[in-house]
Amino acid sequence: MKNASYEDLLAGASTFKSRVMDKDTERYESLAGGQSPKITFLTCSDSRIDPCALTGTQPGDLFVIRNAGNIVPPENGSPSGELASLEFAIRGLKTEHIVVCGHSDCGAMKGMLAPDSCAHLSHVSTWTRLAQDARIALEGVGDDPKARLNAAIRANVKLQLENLRKLDFVKEGESAGTLHLHGWVYNIADGSVDVVEEAKAELASA
Numbered sequence: 001m002k003n004a005s006y007e008d009l010l011a012g013a014s015t016f017k018s019r020v021m022d023k024d025t026e027r028y029e030s031l032a033g034g035q036s037p038k039i040t041f042l043t044c045s046d047s048r049i050d051p052c053a054l055t056g057t058q059p060g061d062l063f064v065i066r067n068a069g070n071i072v073p074p075e076n077g078s079p080s081g082e083l084a085s086l087e088f089a090i091r092g093l094k095t096e097h098i099v100v101c102g103h104s105d106c107g108a109m110k111g112m113l114a115p116d117s118c119a120h121l122s123h124v125s126t127w128t129r130l131a132q133d134a135r136i137a138l139e140g141v142g143d144d145p146k147a148r149l150n151a152a153i154r155a156n157v158k159l160q161l162e163n164l165r166k167l168d169f170v171k172e173g174e175s176a177g178t179l180h181l182h183g184w185v186y187n188i189a190d191g192s193v194d195v196v197e198e199a200k201a202e203l204a205s206a
Contacts, residue, residue: 037089039095043099046106090179103188104153106156113152
């Protein structure tokens with residue numbers, strides 16, 4: 001597999017209009033006037049995840065927020081791009097769903113489980129500590145590294161859903177029934193998606 005070079009990016013950008021836009025002019029003309037996505041998709045920065053390819057969606061369908069480990073940071077008075085983006089998505093764009101999507105072989109979760117492995121990366125070390133509470137899922141898992149990592153990945157998705165529900169604008173939306181939260185884990189090896197948590201309202205009606 002050959003990874004794209006910067007020259008490949010330039011070449012792709014130079015042909016984007018003819019390759020893509022000219023084949024769907026109505027969509028792109030509409031997008032030029034604004035956005036109205038119904039779904040906020042919070043996922044990892046990992047290069048192996050393409051939210052639109054994974055979900056079969058098109059530009060304008062997803063409001064995407066990405067960071068290492070698909071983490072929702074706490075409200076502590078410090079500026080946060082994640083919280084600003086979430087607030088804009090929910091209060092500004094009125095998105096109706098938030099999907100927190102973790103994935104297999106997550107480097108951020110590996111770093112959280114083995115802090116010494118990223119001790120030389122000060123910002124990464126500080127960031128991954130925000131997911132430390134996911135360690136509770138490791139009780140009774142055993143010593144198998146893959147099983148421990150998979151348990152942490154799944155638990156982290158649930159943890160970030162909990163963190164979302166601490167935000168006033170998320171609590172307001174869930175209480176009003178206008179916002180629904182979902183947890184996913186994407187398996188890179190086989191392309192499957194495990195639904196970790198479905199929206200509470202949908203569970204109640206199932």
